[in-house]
Amino acid sequence: MVTLPGVEPGWSSYLDVPSTAHVDAPGAVNRWHYLDNIDSLPGGSADPDKPTLLCVHGNPTWSYLWRSLLTAGAAAGYRVVAVDQLDMGFSSRTGVFRRLADRVTDLEDFVTAAGISGQIITVGHDWGGVVSMGFAHRNRDRLAGMVLTNTAIHHDDAEAIPAPLRAALHPLVHRWGTQHTKAFLSITHRLASPSLTPEVRRAFEAPYRDSARRAGIANFVADIPASPEHPSHAPLEEIAEGIRSLDVPALMLWGPRDPIFSDRYLEDLCRRLPHAAVHRFERASHLVTEDADVAGTLFRWLGQQADQPVDPETGHTETADNGAFTPMWQLLDELAAGDTAQDAATADMGENGQIKRALSWQELAASVDTLADSLHALGVRRGNRISLMVPPGVDLTVVLYACLKLGAVIVVADAGLGVRGMSRAVKSTSPDFLIGINRALVAAKGLGWPGRRISVEPLPTAQRRLLSIETSIAELLTATPSRGIAADATSAMDPDADAAILFTSGSTGPAKGVVYTHRQLTGMRDTVASTFGLKPGHGLVAGFAPFALLGPALGTTSITPDMDVTAPRTLSAQALADAARAINATVVFASPAALQNVLATEQALTPEGREALSSVTLLLSAGAPVPERLLTALQNILPKASLHTPYGMTEALPVSDIDLEQIRAASADVLAGTVAGAGNGVCVGQPVQGAKIVLSPLNDAGAATGDLTTDPQVTGEILVRAPHVKDRYHRLWLTQQDSARDTGWHRTGDVGHFDAKGRLWVEGRLGHVLATADGVITPVGVEQALEGLEDVTMAAVVGVGPVGTQAVVAVLVTDPPSRQAGLASTARAAAARSAAESAGTSLAAVLTVPALPTDIRHNAKIDRTRVALWAERVLAGGRIPKL
């Protein structure tokens, strides 16, 4: 055989295999080609205690697809055998049309002839995934596990098959596209992202050079059972149902950019194999083994299977703490049943400064129960995922608590992710239902978001049909409850079942889905209640999405100010005051960006507005650091309020808390220089009630590898443990492994240190740490020093060059901003250098830009990774590219 990149010379083998397939004449013998890494194993033999990986390629690839698994398997001590299916790759051309059932038999014949004894883990891709599942289904006694990559086992006959497949199956296209030309091959190879190298592409094409050798490709396509009458339809269905009862460990590794084997097929497989570990490589496509580290992930997973058996029911490796549990709606139902029944529970403000809509506790509870019942009647079931695209307010509150009572899992991806980010997020969760406002439903139609659609308001029939909307929340609320499902909600619920998938802001890579159980959501509720002393009788203005939903759970009256909550900068001082006045609010939740605008519009406040704001006793602002000067200015319009800026993230909110007085004390400690460790970062205070924080110190390369510690002045990744930390990431097995690699702790990806008073100082993101020849540098402290310069409004400190010898670069936004990106003036560079020196860092270069890229949600988190890549190009010489 020719030598190919990535294939060891000893791996390629041929074997004559007697056939028992129906399609072959009795006594037929077929010659198989396969890759086998046994010669690369220690002693040239397989470890009898380890299963053999049996890899089955799809169409139109061949065993070459699995070369990285053979390499990684050899290193991990596993025998990996990758076959070329008959009529494919370098195996013989049998001259008959082999269908699915034949191919499963073929694989069994091969395994027998090859003398592979012991346990087997099947690995499949594309149509090879189906064949491998067929083998798994029929050979359970020797099956040790199942690995699937971009494949499918079932197609809902009611739905159209993916367009590219329809095209390939079309009689006018089929033979021509798959056999007579290399079109199908080329299109498949072009799906790789990033592109295949020419050598690898040639290797994939090597066995398919002429039309005669491509007959198998055409037959494979023709064997796709696109309708129930197809001969392979029944065998396929048998396998599809059969795998439901497989209880071996399973792993699914997916490239979601695949135009054919998209998330809907992954979702189907997940329902058949609910215990499977799943990782979606967000940027990968169909040839996922080419696009992402499938081999590394697979063997990491295998290594873990050996260590800790997974509970097949939940996929959890630990049993949850079954302490006292009260559901999220406990206080809501109590307040609705008591003296408080007629008191306001939740309200929305209108544009005119008056309440637009309000529900009493009794009305809220009744609405929630009615909606839960009618959603159930519509088909919503426990565990169904429901994407909510409704802005915070009365509607969202009702929908949310109805879903919680039903045991449906809410999916929240806010508009702050941008349309593309939101689309990726929604698709990754394959929601069963989508409840949304008009704008969201238009996007759902246009972008092909899955799920049955429900609008908030009733829509005209034409629009309803156009957007495929079944009904509306308004209609569901008027329906007569039929089954009273909500009445048994508390007794029927499982506290450790999934309750919500919330998406991260995506400021550090694609947004990640964060899964919370009911117990963890109530943990968040209890932490917020006890840390900030919130309880029934309080009124809160909810201008910050994540906390806006907690009102009924806390038993507080909540009101949504007149603003676009997805665009925080639309909250005016007067709108905030009107909302506060409407319910005599004492508590305000608002994002830092919203508060900026409140300050900017302070002049327009009416005397009544000022009066209302002067009754506020507590302000919470989370999501991004809030500068001390902003809080000081806010104190003028909220004179009685304690101004808190809790620190946390989508995976755990809040983690720690600090108020303005404590921020001032911390600043004073920095100036005085008397408290060891005070400074170099943003002080975020002490852990909130029930939360523990430890650090994993950084090594010279900036990786958090050190033993967990709480010693002051040691910089490390921040780890948190609390009842309200997320359960896991959604379909990101690898990410979850990394974040939870210290059992019981969540790795936040932030770096920081403690000072001698036990306060935590956040120094930036782990991924933004610089590794210079003089040691590791975290960006925030240096940025603060630069932002202390008179005319600098925002600074990013990034490293260019190889890890370990990076040069430190400051990228500044000035006031007024420079019109063009480029080198800073000599004077500014000198000032920046001396400011950085005062923070202990020598700058190699100082650049100025008109603006820095920040996250959409908070407009505060700088995308330093992007800035670093840009700076690297600028400082390499040549023209200045766009940032």
Next chain:
Amino acid sequence: MRVLVTGASGLLGGAAAARILAAGHNVRTFQRRPSRVEGAEDVAGSITDPRAVASAVEGMDAVVHLAAKVSVTGPLEDFRRVNVDGTRLLLDTARTAGVRNFLFISSPSVAHTGTAISGDGAGAATPELARGHYSATKAEAELAVLAADSSHFQTAALRPHIVWGPGDTQLVERVLARATSGRLPLLDSGAALIDTTYIDNAASAIAAALERMDSIHGRALVVTNGEPRPIGELLAGICAAGGVSGPRLRLPGGVARAAGAVVEKAWEAFGLKDEPPLTRFLAEQMSTAHWFDQRQTQELLGWKPEVSIDEGLRRLKAHYGG
């Protein structure tokens, strides 16, 4: 230790000889013009003259070889005669004479192919890819020196990158002369990140290398200040120190490189002796990053630069009476 320093009439050679002397060694200098290094035995002669070279190396324990033809234009044969043949002659003569250590002062341009270098180590010299006659011949010489390394005749190469300081005619004087005549271009944005070496640091690195030949022999090491700066900022700093206004001309790097190549050929074709306004080499040097990983160098030499760029600029300013 008795040490021969060639090319000691140059800025770096003189400074290195003085530094080695200060470390307590006996120094003999060898070059065409008097070195005027105080305390050294001064021998005049050409590096291409076998007899002069033989008498220069006689009785020496170590050789530090800096003598070279340094220019941006001129016929290849001239460069080859001095930089390759001269080095081979000195190398062979020293080995025969029983010299134990041979330190070759080279240049990072021996491994520079025109693309940006950001934090790399010292790659192998590539004469066939090096840009310009100087770099190509230095590359060839460096390969010959390192190939000669053995347990009884230890050879090593040190590559200081862009040495500058008071009295420097290679960089500082040229920059100032061009800036004065308005011919100092800033290519592209002037943001290319460049490593340089202040003269005292280059000299102390050479002296340190001489003490560490047992651990560095067989290797080439790049030496810099370890403080890369954008080229625009460096030029402005040098101009400010020299009391002239900074670069005014702005050229796109690609245009400058093309123009430099044309000018270079023209100067060569017409046998012009004075320096061309722009060469391709210079254009590349000024428009692409070259800064280096200094960790290995500093560790192997047990050395750190003593004078920072800012301090160097202050000294330069003082030198020009500012």
